[in-house]
Amino acid sequence: MNGAILLVSALIPLVLAITGLLNGARVAMDRITPWAPLPALLTALIAPSLQVSMPSLLFGAEFDLDALGRVFLGLSAVLWLAAGHFSCGYFENRKSERRHRFFFLLTMSGNLGLTVAADAVTFYSFFALMTFSAYPLVIHDGTENSRRAGRSYLRLAILGEMLLLSGLLLATSQAGSTEFSALPKAIALAPNRNTIIALLLAGFGVKAGLVPLHAWLPLAHPAAPAPASAVLSGTMIKAGVLGWLRVLPLGDLESSTWSGILLASGIFMNLYGAICGFVQVRPKEALAYSSVSQMGYLTLAAGLALEPDGVAPAAIAACAAYTVHHGIAKAALFLGVGALSHADGPRVRVLLLTGSLYCGLSLAGFPLTTGAYAKWLLKSIPAGKTWNAWASPLLLVTSIATAFLVARIIMLLVRLQPDQVKHAYGFPLAMRLLPAWGSLVLLGVLGPWLLPIALRSAGLHVTSFSALEHIGGGAALVLWTTPLLYIGRRLWLRTAAQPAIPPGDLLTFVGSKLERLTPISKFLAVFTPWKKPFSRFTQIRTEGLIKAVVRMEEAQTRWDFGMIALALTWTTLWVFLHWRTG
Amino acid sequence: MNWNFWLPIFLPLSSLVTALLILVIRENQHRLRTFVNLLGATLKIVMVAVVGYGVYTQHAYEARMPLSLTLDLVLRVDDISLLFLALSSTLWFLTTIFAVGYLEGSPHQSRFFCFFSLCMTATMGISLAGNLITFLIFYEMLTLATYPLIVHRGTEKALRAGRIYLAYTLVGGAVTLAGTAWIHTLVGPTQFAHGGVLAPLAPTHRHQLQAIFTLMIVGLGVKAALFPLHGWLPTAMVAPAPVSALLHAVAVVKAGVFGIVRLIYDVFGVKFAVSLGVLAPLSWLAGFTIVYGSIRALFQHDLKRRLAYSTVSQLSYIVLGAAVFGASGTIGALAHLVHQGLMKITLFFCAGILGETWGIHGVDELSGIGRRMPLTMGAFTIAAFGMIGTPPMAGFVSKWYLGLGGVRAGDYWVLAVLIASSVLNCAYFLPIIHDAWFGKSRQDSVALPQRRSLVVPAAETSLPLLLPALVTAFMSLTAGLFAGSHFSPLGAARLITERMYAP
Known part of the structure; x- marks a missing residue:
């Protein structure tokens, strides 16, 4: 099969976005938009392993559908599919819906493209497309609040882009090529590898929610409409992790300093996010902090992948599994919040709450969920004695923290007052929203069985996980969590007008x-x-300084000054040259 | 007829003839004038294409005419001149269309288009010049031909800007002349040649050569708007929009930068210049100008003034790339020569459209304009993101190579300068874009369209204004997107650099 299909399936949303601007195409676009990620999904599911290089594109674009890319592509496509269907009818105002759709599609294109990019510049291009197009999604409702959120999103995003650019430039000048197959090895051998690694870690870290670069997350997620938050948390922040896995010298470093740093920050992020999320008073903020917390696991896994002694494949597989698990669960939760705020009937509410509870338990790693499986994979990464000894207690502690956060989130969801109930296309809105949300939850429920199969058929080496182990590993968690949650019920049940830690x-x-x-x-x-x-x-x-500069500029517009400036410049430069070269 | 001899002469001559024809056309013969203008511009593009194909197939085009006993007027097509020729002929064609739309119904059009074509003649001459003296003649001619364009409106402000412009550029020209004369006393008549011609003098004339280099940089730096010689550029933006567009993209400022590139690579030779120790200070000056121009741009209320300072900053990217030793820097510089032209001309076209259609000049008047003029602001957005250096726009490609050049030469501060400039570019372009698309529309003070004659009733402005902006925006996008192609500016820059660094 022609490899160009990779590029085409990523660019279909982009083309649709531009077509959608044409007046005549608008009605048709309403029907087509939700299906825009379908080609990408099909590619991820049935396409054989593909590689293609397009020397005319950028600096010679490379695309590759490898195991990791396939998993990320598939996950992204599924989540964008769900979010796309969810957003049909979610918006009251047709005009604002169109604007949302345009940027939604652009962001989607960036997100899908970066998963199959196999060279740094192509990756960076799609990454930038995704980053900048997501900004209008964040400020969608136009309130002062969301503009502030957008501001912090953009500032940190620009910071990230700049760090990334510096890191990639330094790495490329070492490697002599921008291909992902060459970059990591060159970085490992570079004399300034620590600078490069630091720049790349921080650059992608902005997206991945690496504390303290995570600050945009809890501001931007609540501001964005529910479907946008779902993909933001579900797949876009994962692009940062994918970036790490693509460029960092996994297994090629001699010391384990960086691995230790990432490991430590992963654990810190996990607990920090859980604590900050726990004191929030609105569900979306709490969910956003939960994402920070969960990204801690991925950071930790990336840290293990950086270990020198060949554990990278197992760590990468665990990373992929965790990404899929968290992506689906978190997207379902965010969509659930969106549906709940429009749900009126008690039956619908109960259904939504039950589904959300399941997703929450999955996050905490309860038995018979994808969370349990993904955490088990993390635990069984063969990363030396220390990790094997400490992984179980560590994950138990973090799971308990997550369980508290989940309890809090569910509590907030129960208390969530629905907005004015909307109707769209003759149905109560919540009913229209249910299918997209429901399919995600269903996917989550089937996850423990589907996930190992999916990962293995993508080409990642993961072991299956028996029901016995589910119950055995889960038992400890349940036994610990239940009494603790009961003892600490005051904490997660409490009400407050303002969060103790502002988002x-x-x-x-x-x-x-x-x-x-x-x-x-x-x-x-x-x-x-x-x-x-x-x-x-x-x-x-600094007014004075500014004035001085302005006055100087004004003086420059007088022509006697021009003469003097010329003479002075020449003399200074010449004298300077003499002084320099002796 | 020997085409190899005549083509280099026809290239500038076609504009000169156009200029003379326009002189005899009556003021109210709009259609005839437009026809002559476009015919000249089209003819030139065709000739450039022919010459381009010729150079590609290893043809040598050279016309040599004696000026005096020792001096020759040499018009020659080599790879660098071809790059500049292609850029200027294309953009000139588009700007002519824009100018026709822009000046519709205003007085003194014959005068305007006559000098407009003369300007083109000079630019063609500059790019074709095969030695320093030819370069200088056309360089001065450009100065004089541009003056009437800058003062075209005849207002007090315009006249003042014109005076300042003349003062700066004439003095700059005189300094360049002095430098050229000095070189002639040392080595006699010279030709531009990759690798330079001055290296044999090194052991005995080191200090003299340093002085000459400085002198030439100061002279050329006026047009290249190097700090502190940039004062004329922001003032000159009172000129009509098509003139500003040309001034900032191809004609005047590019002549300065092109001169600097020629000086470093074809007169001194880059390796020799490095050994003289003159390039490092130049790169520091360029680096400073980049940051300085960006910071100054941040504080400008007027859209065109902001763009003008942005030009100051962006021009120094080219100088920086040329002054940082190594192939990547050179590629970046040559590619940016084209890229900056494409992006900046788009921005000025858009500024012109905004001013002409809605009377908008200030950056704070743009609120909500994107909904009224989606195509114009779309073009503006593409170009502005290019200036910031976001992939896959053209600006990213040059920034990448400049950064690579800095890193490879061990000058890590280049990277810092580029990053600082990108951030500042974000700070002065993103607010405009944000306001235009997401700001509230101004209900009260929106002026009615000044132009009554929209060709297409539904269009946001008249087509001759809109089309060039769309075309250049499209080119700034594709120049980056298909940078790997042989026919992209980057491809050309790579090819030239390969030859330049060939042993």
Whole structure:
């Protein structure tokens, strides 16, 4: 089969987005849009292993449907499919729905494309497409709140892009090529490998929610509409992890320093996210923090993959499994919140809550869920004695933390007051939303059986997991969690008007401190997109400096000054040259 | 007839003839003038294509005419000139269309288009120049031909801008002349040649050569808007939009940068320049100008002024790439020569459309304009993202190679400069884009369209204004997207660099 199919299936949403701008195509687009990721899904499911290089595209684009890419492509396609169907009729305003659809499709294209990209520049291009197109999704409702969220999203995203660009440039200059097959080895041998690794870790870390670069997550997720949050948490933040797995020298490093750093930050992220999420008062914020917490597991797995002694394949497989597990569960939860806020009937509410509870338990790793399986895979990575000894207690602690967070989330969902009940196309809205949500939950329920099969047929070496082990491993968790949850019920049942830790924890905290240091905050405000920088800037002390510069520029527009400047420049440069070269 | 001799002469001559024809056309003969203009521009594109094919198949085009006993006027097509020729002839064609739409119904069109074509003649001459003296003659001619365009509106502000422009560029030209004369006293008449011609003088004339290099850079740096010689550029943006577009993309500023590229690679020779120690200070100056221009752009209210400072910054990308030793830097510089032209001309076209259609000039008046003019703002967005350097736009390609050049040369600060500039570019372009697409539409002060004659009733502005912007935006996108192709600016830049660094 022709390898171009990889590019085509990723670009179909992009083409649809542009077609959708044409007036005549709008009605047809309503029907087609939700199915846009279908070609990608089919590619992931049935296409053979494909490789293709397109030398004219970018700097010679390479596409490769390898095992990891296939898993990520399949997951992304499934989630975008669900979110696309969910968003049909989710929006009241046709005009805003169209705008949402346009950027939804662009983001989708970026997300699908990066999973099959096999060279750094192609990956980076799709990554940037995804990042920038997701911004309008975040600020979709146009309130001041979501604009603030969008602002922090964009700032951190730009920071990430810049770190990434520097890292990739340094790596490419070492490797002499941008292909993923060459980059990791070159990085491992580079004299400045620590700088490169740090830049790449942080650059992709912004997307992956690496604390303290995670601050955009709990702000952007609640601001975005439910289907956008679902894909944001379900697949887009995973792109950061995929980036790590693609470029980092897995198994090629001699020391395990970086592996240790990632391991430690993974554990820290896990607990930090759980704590921050636990004190939230709105379900979407809590869910967003739960994503930070869950990304901790993936960070941890990436850390294990960096270990020198050849455990990378097992760690990568565990990473892939966890990605699929978390992607489906978290997307279903986010869609559940969206459906619940429009659900009126008690039966629908019970159904939605039950499904959400199942997904929550899956996150916590209860028996007979994908969570249990994915955590078991993490645990059984053969990464040395220390890991084997400490993995079980460690995962038990983190699972208990997750269980508390899940209890809190379910509590918040129960208390969630539905918005004004909407009707779309003659049905109550919630009924329209159910199929997309329901299929995700169903996929989650079937997950423990489907997931090993899917991973294995993609080409990853994973072991199956017997029901006995499910029950054996789960028993400890259930036995610990139930009494603890009962003892701590006051904690997760409590009500509060304001969260004890504001969403965006560090960023909000630092921001409020900076407010007091006026000059600095005003200087930073210059970088606030979409405000006139000048009007703010003039108010501050640096006014004098600005005036001096402006006066100098004005002076430059006089021609006697021009002559003097010319003479001076030449003299200075010449003297300088003499001084330098002796 | 010997085409190898005559083609290099016909290239500038076609514009000159156009200019003279326009002089005799009456003011109200719009159609005839437009026809002559477009005929000249089309003819030139065809000739450039022929010459391009010729160079590709190893043809040598050279016309040599004696100026005096020792000096020759040499017009020659080599690979670098071809790059510049292709860029300027294409953009000129588009700008002519834009100018026809822009100036519709305004007085003094014959004068305008006459000097417009003269400007083109000079630019053609600059790109074809085979030695320093030819280069200088056309360089000065460009200065003089551009002045009437800048003061076209005849307002007090325009006249002032014109005075400043003349003061700067004439002095710059004089300095360049002095440098050229100095070179002539040392080595006699020279030709441009990859690898340079001054290296044999190194042991005895080191300090003199350093002085000459500095002198030439200062002279050329005026048009290339190197800090602190950039003062004229933001002032000159009072010119009509098509003029600004040309000024910032192909004609004047590019002549300066092109001169610097020629100086480094074809007069001194890059390896020799490195051994003289003159390139590092130049790269520092360029690096400083990049950041300085971006910061200054941040504080401009006026859209065109902001774009002008952005040009100051972007031009120095090219100088930086040329001054950082190594193939990647050179590729980046040559590619950016084209890319910057494509992107900046798009931005100025859009600024012109906004000003002409809705009377919008300030960056804070753009709120919600994207819904009214989706195509214009779409083009603007593509170009602005290119300036920021987001893949897959053209700007990314040059930034990547410049960064690679910096890293390979061990100058890690180049990377820092590029990153800083990208962030600043985000800070001054993203607010505009955000306001335009997501801001609330202004209900109160929206002026009615000034232009009554929309060719297509549903179009957002008249077609001659819109089409060139769309075409250049499309080119800025495809130049990046298909950078790996042989026919992309990057492909050409790679080819040229290969020859330049050939032993």
